[in-house]
Amino acid sequence: PFNACLISRHADMLLQYIDIIGTFAFALSGTSAGIRRGFDIFGILVLAMSTAVGGGIVRDLCINATPPSGLVHPVYLITVIVAVFVGVFFQRLIIRMEKPTLWLDALGLGFFSAFGAHKTYEYTGEILLSLILGCVSAVGGGVIRDILAHRPPLVLTRDIYASAALIGAGIELLGVTGVIDSRWSIWLAIF
Amino acid sequence: PFNACLISRHADMLLQYIDIIGTFAFALSGTSAGIRRGFDIFGILVLAMSTAVGGGIVRDLCINATPPSGLVHPVYLITVIVAVFVGVFFQRLIIRMEKPTLWLDALGLGFFSAFGAHKTYEYTGEILLSLILGCVSAVGGGVIRDILAHRPPLVLTRDIYASAALIGAGIELLGVTGVIDSRWSIWLAIF
Amino acid sequence: PFNACLISRHADMLLQYIDIIGTFAFALSGTSAGIRRGFDIFGILVLAMSTAVGGGIVRDLCINATPPSGLVHPVYLITVIVAVFVGVFFQRLIIRMEKPTLWLDALGLGFFSAFGAHKTYEYTGEILLSLILGCVSAVGGGVIRDILAHRPPLVLTRDIYASAALIGAGIELLGVTGVIDSRWSIWLAIF
Structure with a gap:
């Protein structure tokens, strides 16, 4: 138990780094959307923040992690x-990059879906809820970004996002519930 | 008390069936909206799910039923x-049906407003809150559907929906608070 | 402690009046937006209500004040x-007034950001959260109004709103945390 605890603590630290990288990628995608819409600096900041933490907020509200x-x-x-x-x-x-918003979105998806599914399972022990809220954590920020930027949500028109999120959350849950060794599942989920 | 408990259990089962029918009607309205917007299958699924459970989620968050x-x-x-x-x-x-989205929406409204008002009253005992959240349960899903489908919310432009929801929630609350026999109020509210 | 309590009770009453004035201003801005979009009376009511209490609801959900x-x-x-x-x-x-929605919005901002920051700090003791949720209380209603009215959120395209909200929340927090005398901070924040 002591060893497991130590390993888990290291894994937690790694997860935290990944979380920050994902947050950065999502915030950059929000920034890019804000620049394209001609938002002012504060509008861009709100859009970037919403994209980065929006999905996680919805998840946290649903599992009462307030x-x-x-x-x-x-x-x-x-x-x-x-x-x-x-x-x-x-x-x-x-702006020159062909579809930077699309590309940046994809970067954060694997991170956030696995992370969200993991946290939801820890709080509630519900498999289905973890799967759904894993996806919500991952795609929720992008949906909020597109609603605020007043355009149709990308994630709903491009299957690849949602699929990636679903697979990420699914693999992570296999790990959390012990079907796969949990130390590896998060890495599988990301890549 | 034993009899009342038995009756209440039967009523609960009936309410559950009604809940599923309402969910189906709302999901179908979301599916129809998704097809019209040219969403992919996953986008349609998200839209259908949001329409079906969106209003209830907002209600559950507000009464802390997480x-x-x-x-x-x-x-x-x-x-x-x-x-x-x-x-x-x-x-x-x-798509051939003249206004299928409108029609399907109406089907779920009576169900959900009464149901939402009932649950809110059970959790909080607040009349006004139950009335408001009954309406939110009923029209919330449709509003979320229209926001995700990037079009002006139907419920805000067509009085009939909101009125139906308000009446449904109102009648149910008369029942829950004992003004009308509670066994009949839910049926009155639906029809 | 007795005196402080008395003063605080008076301050609370004053805050309540301010809260109602802010609510009125926000509701009027929602009404104005609804009329412009040609909404029916119930749609206007929903829009006015969402504008008035929307930001506060998001704040209350985040601090679990349900x-x-x-x-x-x-x-x-x-x-x-x-x-x-x-x-x-x-x-x-x-409608004749040049930019009534803009003008009415500004009226409620100072009130709500200080109020929201205050309540959040009372519930959680978190400075950063209070600052963010103070802004959310203030601009959240307007964002929800614009999303429901199907137009790009004004607060994101006009810096002045968000800045006003941020300053309001910031000044109030200085008061709450004891840097400034708390009896004056709320008034500073509003003006």
């Missing part, structure tokens, strides 16, 4: 602010 | 999946 | 109904 971690821990806001500055600074580059 | 029952019990997801298959299979028929 | 006070206390619904009648009755005047 206040939502995405709003409490400064690390998320700081990550989002950095992403906004990077996005605004390199905006010419980002 | 995790929301619409996401926990497999019966809702299964009902939605069946509705999506029925909708996609008979889509020619559905 | 059921949300905006839906429980009749005073808010009554204020909204009065605002809708005033708005519909004087609609010619409101």
Whole structure:
């Protein structure tokens, strides 16, 4: 039990890094959408923040994990602010990239669906709920971004996103419930 | 008390059937909207699920009945999946029907407003809140559907929906609070 | 402690008045948006109510203050109904005013951001969360109004709103945490 605890603590730290990378990717996708819509700097920040933590907030509200971690821990806001500055600074580059929003979205999906499914299962022990809220964690931010940017949600028109999220959440749940060794499932889910 | 308990248990079972029928009608309306917007199968599924359980989720979050029952019990997801298959299979028929989305919406309204008002009153004992959340349960799913499908919410432009929901919730509350015999109120509310 | 309690009770009463004025202003802005979109009376009522209490509901859900006070206390619904009648009755005047929605929005912002930050800090003791949810309380209703009215959210395209909200929440938090005398901070935040 001591060893397991130690391993789990290391895994938790790694998950935290992954969480920040995913947050950054999502915030950048929100920044890119905000620049394209001609939003002002504060509008871009709100859009980036919503994209980054929106899905997680919906998940946290549904499992009663209040206040939502995405709003409490400064690390998320700081990550989002950095992403906004990077996005605004390199905006010419980002706009030139063919479908940067699409591409950046994909980056965060695997992370967030596995992460969301894991947290939901820990809080509730419900398999189906974990699967659904895993997907919600992953695609929710993008849906909120598109609603705020007043355009049809990308995730609903492109199967690949939702499928990726579903697979991520599914693999992670196999791990959490012991079908697959849980130390590996999160990595499988991401890649 | 024993008899009352038995009756109440039967009524609960009936309510559950009604709940599933309402869920099916709402999911079908979401499916129809998704097909019209040219969404892919997963997008249609998300839209159908949002329409069917969206209003109930908002209600459950407001009364702190977490995790929301619409996401926990497999019966809702299964009902939605069946509705999506029925909708996609008979889509020619559905698209030919003059205003199928309007029609299907109306079907679920009476069910859900009474049901939502009932549950809210059970959890909180607040009359006004039950009235409001009864309406939210009923029209919330349709509003979320229209936002996701990127069109102005129908319920806000057509009085008949909201009125139906309000009357449904109102009648049910008269029953729950003992003004009308509670065994009849739910049926009155539906028809 | 007795004196402080008395003062605090008076301050609470004043805050309640301010809350109602802010609710009225927000509801009027929702009414105005509904009239412009050609919504029916019930649609206008829903839009006014969402604008008035929407931000507060999101805040209350995030700090687990359920059921949300905006839906429980009749005073808010009554204020909204009065605002809708005033708005519909004087609609010619409101439509003639150059940018009434913009103007009315601004009125409620200072109130709600300080109020929201205060309540969040009381419930959770988290500074960053209070700052964010203060802004959410203030701009959330307007965002929900614009989403329901199917137009791009004004708050995201006009910096001045969000900035006002942020400043309001920030000043109030300085007060709550004791940097500024808390009896004055709320007034500073509003003006």
